[in-house]
Amino acid sequence: MYLLEHDAKVLAALFDIPAPPGALFGEALPPGPWVVKGQVAAGGRGKAGAIRKAADVAELEGHARAIAAMSVRGQPVRAVRIEQNVGPTHEAYVALLLEPASGAVRVLMSGSGGVDVEHQAGLRAELAPLDALDDAVRRAGDGLPPALTGAGLRLARMFRACEALLIEINPLFIRADGSWLAGDMKLITDDNALYRQPALRALVERAGAAYPEVRLKLDHGFDYVVVDPEGDIGLLTTGAGLSMMLIDELRARGLKPYNFLDVRTGGMRGDPTRLIRVLEWIAAGPNIRVVLVNIFAGITHLGEFARLLLQARAAVPQLTVPFVVRLVGTAFEEAEQILGAAGIAVTTELEQAVAQL
Amino acid sequence: MIDRATPVLVQGMTGRAGRMHTRLMRAYGTNIVAGVSPRPEPVDGVPVFASCAEAVAATGATASVAFVGADALLGAIRDALGAGITLIVTPTEGMPVHDALAALAAVRAAGARWIGASTPGMAVPGEAKLGFLPEVALAPGPVGIMSKSGTLSYEVGYRLVQRGLGQSVWVGVGGDPVKGTRYADLLPFFAADARTRALVIIGEIGGSEEEELAAALGAARFAKPVFALVAGRSAREGVTMGHAGAMVHGSVGSWASKQTALEAAGARVFGAVADLVDAVVAAA
Numbered sequence: 125m126y127l128l129e130h131d132a133k134v135l136a137a138l139f140d141i142p143a144p145p146g147a148l149f150g151e152a153l154p155p156g157p158w159v160v161k162g163q164v165a166a167g168g169r170g171k172a173g174a175i176r177k178a179a180d181v182a183e184l185e186g187h188a189r190a191i192a193a194m195s196v197r198g199q200p201v202r203a204v205r206i207e208q209n210v211g212p213t214h215e216a217y218v219a220l221l222l223e224p225a226s227g228a229v230r231v232l233m234s235g236s237g238g239v240d241v242e243h244q245a246g247l248r249a250e251l252a253p254l255d256a257l258d259d260a261v262r263r264a265g266d267g268l269p270p271a272l273t274g275a276g277l278r279l280a281r282m283f284r285a286c287e288a289l290l291i292e293i294n295p296l297f298i299r300a301d302g303s304w305l306a307g308d309m310k311l312i313t314d315d316n317a318l319y320r321q322p323a324l325r326a327l328v329e330r331a332g333a334a335y336p337e338v339r340l341k342l343d344h345g346f347d348y349v350v351v352d353p354e355g356d357i358g359l360l361t362t363g364a365g366l367s368m369m370l371i372d373e374l375r376a377r378g379l380k381p382y383n384f385l386d387v388r389t390g391g392m393r394g395d396p397t398r399l400i401r402v403l404e405w406i407a408a409g410p411n412i413r414v415v416l417v418n419i420f421a422g423i424t425h426l427g428e429f430a431r432l433l434l435q436a437r438a439a440v441p442q443l444t445v446p447f448v449v450r451l452v453g454t455a456f457e458e459a460e461q462i463l464g465a466a467g468i469a470v471t472t473e474l475e476q477a478v479a480q481l
Numbered sequence: 482m483i484d485r486a487t488p489v490l491v492q493g494m495t496g497r498a499g500r501m502h503t504r505l506m507r508a509y510g511t512n513i514v515a516g517v518s519p520r521p522e523p524v525d526g527v528p529v530f531a532s533c534a535e536a537v538a539a540t541g542a543t544a545s546v547a548f549v550g551a552d553a554l555l556g557a558i559r560d561a562l563g564a565g566i567t568l569i570v571t572p573t574e575g576m577p578v579h580d581a582l583a584a585l586a587a588v589r590a591a592g593a594r595w596i597g598a599s600t601p602g603m604a605v606p607g608e609a610k611l612g613f614l615p616e617v618a619l620a621p622g623p624v625g626i627m628s629k630s631g632t633l634s635y636e637v638g639y640r641l642v643q644r645g646l647g648q649s650v651w652v653g654v655g656g657d658p659v660k661g662t663r664y665a666d667l668l669p670f671f672a673a674d675a676r677t678r679a680l681v682i683i684g685e686i687g688g689s690e691e692e693e694l695a696a697a698l699g700a701a702r703f704a705k706p707v708f709a710l711v712a713g714r715s716a717r718e719g720v721t722m723g724h725a726g727a728m729v730h731g732s733v734g735s736w737a738s739k740q741t742a743l744e745a746a747g748a749r750v751f752g753a754v755a756d757l758v759d760a761v762v763a764a765a
Contacts, residue, residue: 198717222578224658225693227585254582287579289658316551317577351717364656365630365685369712373753420635422601422615423501452617452639474636475755 125315125338126165130205131327132291132311138323139282141275143306144297146207149188154208156180160187162194162201163334167310172196177209202334210305215295216269217241218276220257222289228253229283233264233272237295237307254284271296271304286324287317318342344401347386350409355382357481358406358415358445360399360433362389362424370418370474379481382409389424392432399436407443414481417449418474426451427458434466450477482650482670483544483568484608490515490533490542490566492549492557494524499548502613503527506546509616511609514540517560533564544568546602546611551575554598558584562591569661570611571597581659588661595661600653601631614638614651622647624761625671627664628683629656629690633712633754637683640758646765649676656685663690665697672703679706681761682748686713687734695742706764707748710757711739 127135133143145154148163162174169175174191178184188204195201215237221230233248234241241247248268252260257280265273279291288311295307315338318325325342332339337349347364351371357379361367364386374381385402392398406412419429429451437443449470451459460470471477483489489506493499494516503524507513515536516529523529530536533545545566547557554573561569569588576584576598588595596603602612607621618638624646628634631653638648650671654662664682671677680703684691691711698707714736740750751757 222582222659224660224688225663225690227582227589227659253586254579284579287577289578314578316575317579319552320577351715363630363632363635365628365633365683365712366636367632368630368685368716369633369636369710369754371716372712372714375715376753420615420632420639422613422617422635423505452635453615 125313125324125328125335127311127313128163128165128202128334129161129309130163130203131331131334132309133306135286135311135323135327136282136306136309139278139285141278141282141306142304143309144208144210146205149192149204149206153181153184153206156184157209158184159207159209160184160191161205161207162191162196163203163205164196164199164201166197166199169196174201210297213297213299213305214269215307216272216298217294218272218279218296219292219294220276220279220283220288220290221292223251226251229257229260231257231260231264231276233268233276235268235272241294257283269298269302271298271302275304275306286311287314287321288312289314315341344398345391346388346398347384348402348405349384350382351384352380352382353409354411355380355409356411356413357381358409358412359383359385360387360402360406360415360417361385362387362419362421366418366420374478374481377478382406382412389419389421389429394428394432396432396435396439399432400439403436403440403443407440412443412445414445415443415447416477416481417447417451418477419451419453421451421453424453425455426453427455427462430459430462434462448477448480450474483603483605483611485510486512487544487609488512488514488540488542489544489546489609489611490517490536490540492517492533492545492547492561494518494527494529494548495520495522496548500524502546502548505613506610509610511611514542533560533566537564537566542566544570544611546570547573549573551577555580555584558595559587562587562593567593568611569593569595569597570600570602571595571661572600572602572612573597574599576657578657578659581657585659585661596652597655597657597661599657599660600655601634603650603652604648605650606648612653614653618642619651620647623649623676623678623765625649625674625677625680626651626683627667627680628653629685630683630712633685633710634683636754637681637710637757640754641681641761644758644762646762649674658688664694665690668694668697668701668703671705672701677705679708679761679764681757682707682709684709684711684739686711686716686736686739689734691739692742695746695748698746698748707743707746708757708761709739709743709748709750710754711736711750711752714752
């Protein structure tokens with residue numbers, strides 16, 4: 125999960141990683157002057173105008189309201205952080221980044237920060253396994269201002285403790301006296317480890333609206349994302365890759381899918397609750413005109429699935445649109461008969477189903 | 482890699498998934514010789530042991546499929562490695578990434594091969610399957626398949642089989658960012674495998690695995706035709722869609738990045754299943 129800057133900084137404070145005094149807009153203000161920062165899990169906030177300076181409270185409130193209404197790279201601003209503008213400092217860069225191919229962590233440091241720091245000539249890079257991170261931080265920081273090694277060692281501790289995939293401070297503010305602060309912070313943690321990360325779990329439970337996909341997975345055990353609130357095709361699909369591909373293909377044909385879903389038919393065990401939940405969410409889409417069901421199941425008994433689907437449909441009477449159903453797997457004929465009796469035609473070929481949308 | 486003689490043990494055999502998939506793998510022809518479970522009672526006549534070491538000592542198993550929970554997976558992999566197992570397939574979804582790092586280090590130290598996690602498994606059609614690739618999509622043939630996604634690979638395999646093209650070896654490398662076997666790791670195998678005449682890669686946005694494969698294709702001067710299907714072309718930055726590895730940050734892991742790298746290495750890249758299937762059939 126890609127944490128909002130504010131949440132990352134609050135978490136980092138537990139690891140003695142300081143940031144400029146800050147609070148969410150609406151809470152008690154830190155001392156001015158200020159930087160008003162839109163909170164969104166995407167890069168490019170500065171260029172998009174979602175980070176602005178303010179000298180007085182009227183200016184601050186104007187910026188905060190404007191930024192709160194923005195989107196950056198297609199994502200709505202979830203909150204606004206008001207932070208004290210700590211004035212001119214030296215800016216540096218430090219990051220720890222998991223490298224899946226090598227199974228190790230990359231330590232990156234530079235004596236100067238900035239938006240394109242990853243491409244700078246002076247960038248230091250060291251690769252180390254998780255249990256030798258501290259030595260890699262010391263090697264990378266050798267000859268650079270001591271603040272970089274100091275920050276890097278605390279980041280290494282946080283990286284292990286939070287089971288992070290990426291932590292980046294850019295810029296790292298270094299004051300004349302050598303003390304340092306995290307100017308900006310990017311933190312990506314492992315959703316799979318959430319069950320044993322109480323601080324992160326509490327964050328998702330507290331600020332769930334900012335992390336809707338993670339919250340949903342935590343609460344329901346499957347993945348669902350509204351990909352286009354204006355979309356008119358609800359998807360009841362299983363399998364992450366196939367569902368993603370289906371969205372691509374529908375869009376390439378000029379169609380407008382509403383949601384992504386990996387419903388995991390294998391985990392339903394005779395209970396329609398999960399399907400009911402999904403159909404309720406789809407029914408909430410203002411433009412839904414059809415539901416496409418696509419289940420390619422190696423194991424799932426399609427007869428059972430068909431019965432559950434009809435139970436779920438009956439439980440969501442507000443969803444009155446037609447269903448287009450494509451099924452492959454065990455007991456197809458039984459499913460075809462059950463759904464056919466309810467007036468729903470079934471095909472085994474996805475292209476045929478898509479042609480009916 | 483595997484064949485009908487390969488002796489296989491199933492970790493977690495007495496659980497719901499373990500029992501079901503043991504039955505289905507045996508029906509396909511896989512030589513399941515032992516199970517491992519804290520409740521060591523036989524399943525369908527297959528002896529079950531308390532540890533991999535006991536199972537290997539009694540049966541000579543060399544490969545393992547583990548149906549255990551995500552929180553128990555690292556321990557199961559260590560148990561298998563400690564018993565001398567050389568091929569471990571782990572379908573489990575949701576393995577914590579830092580556990581996967583530890584498992585990968587252990588697997589490398591032992592010189593074993595680990596496929597997974599978050600994989601439907603692997604198959605040599607007509608010989609054996611480890612995991613639960615669906616039979617409707619399996620048939621012996623000339624196409625090697627490597628896939629990050631289970632369901633999307635089923636769709637591709639199914640349509641290719643309908644068009645008369647089966648598989649030589651099918652490996653689901655899985656959708657996790659840190660995993661036992663990556664596309665590029667299998668390239669030397671597919672280059673040398675005489676049954677494989679074309680390679681189908683089923684990828685998705687996120688991570689750099691497709692780009693790593695592109696680099697390896699160039700370096701190895703891989704001579705067989707390569708067809709790649711990449712899902713997630715229309716996904717938003719910063720949003721995970723199902724697979725932990727499928728998230729784009731900046732330009733890293735984007736569809737365009739993968740397309741550029743793979744095409745530069747001589748592969749053909751597709752954004753729709755039907756287009757890929759048509760191209761593979763036309764080239765066969």
